[in-house]
Amino acid sequence: MGHPSIPALPCLCATFRRAARLVSQRYDAALSPTGLTITQFTLLQALSLTGEVSQGRLGEILAMDSTTLTHTLDIIRRHGWIERRVGADRRQRRISLSPAGKAQFERAVPLWQQAQTELRALLGEQRSTNLMNLVHQATSAVAEQESLP
Amino acid sequence: MGHPSIPALPCLCATFRRAARLVSQRYDAALSPTGLTITQFTLLQALSLTGEVSQGRLGEILAMDSTTLTHTLDIIRRHGWIERRVGADRRQRRISLSPAGKAQFERAVPLWQQAQTELRALLGEQRSTNLMNLVHQATSAVAEQESLP
DNA sequence: TCCGAATAGATGTATATGCATCTATTCCAG
């Protein structure tokens, strides 16, 4: 009998959520020596790519509600991994990696890379790349429609 | 300028999580007249497909930790939408839809279908089906490896 | 038979996520 296989789900959303849960568990396990979750690592990685950025724009990039970021960034801020400045528009909060945040991120990268490499190998390089592109295209399509008047 | 487009992310996991967030927001909005979240709808839909099932098996099907189900099922149980029996193995909880749960599920199906249809149209039927199959294959591959000794 | 190992969930805690609502600031029509 072995492992009962998992059935396809009729719901596109449930299919995505299930995949996200399953994959997240692997990345979280890989990152656990650093104390980072995959959500937190993703924030550091995004900041390392964008440089200083407003909270709202960061939310757009990650398709994450700005008020969600208020909470998750707060956890990261308590660790001293980010800096926050008031923007020229004084309603804005401009976020950037602190030196400690850069160091923490760099410590975590090899563990993240390991998880990513293992997952890509499991799925197959070709299929993995293809999948990632498709998911990104889908995300772009939804996000673009979202931002219409 | 319009809407700043969202960049590709280097992390496979972050790509999945972002897609799941974005899609979930649409389904949650569509289901809101019923008071169901997409997570809760997915549970009702899964139960409607499996019939009576143990909590553990339900967790396998949805790639959801069994203790997570303790919490989420509890919310649903408060509404009277599920029934729980102790199994022949008395450690097990066997879950099934109550009549009220069936009714609630059936009320929600058209709204879910609407969201699903709109999303599939946005992505394109062909691409949508392709994407869903790829994600399911990937999920299966990960879940199968997971369940090795 | 009996006892330790394994399994199914329950409980407590921490993070993740979004909405409704609120405040502070900016923008814009008049």
Add this chain to the structure above:
DNA sequence: CTGGAATAGATGCATATACATCTATTCGGA
């Protein structure tokens, strides 16, 4: 310039999710 509309976040609350740990039950070998 001014006052109302719009915008950027903050706050409080509810749900989503998983892990560590605990209890109850079952299983398997001596």
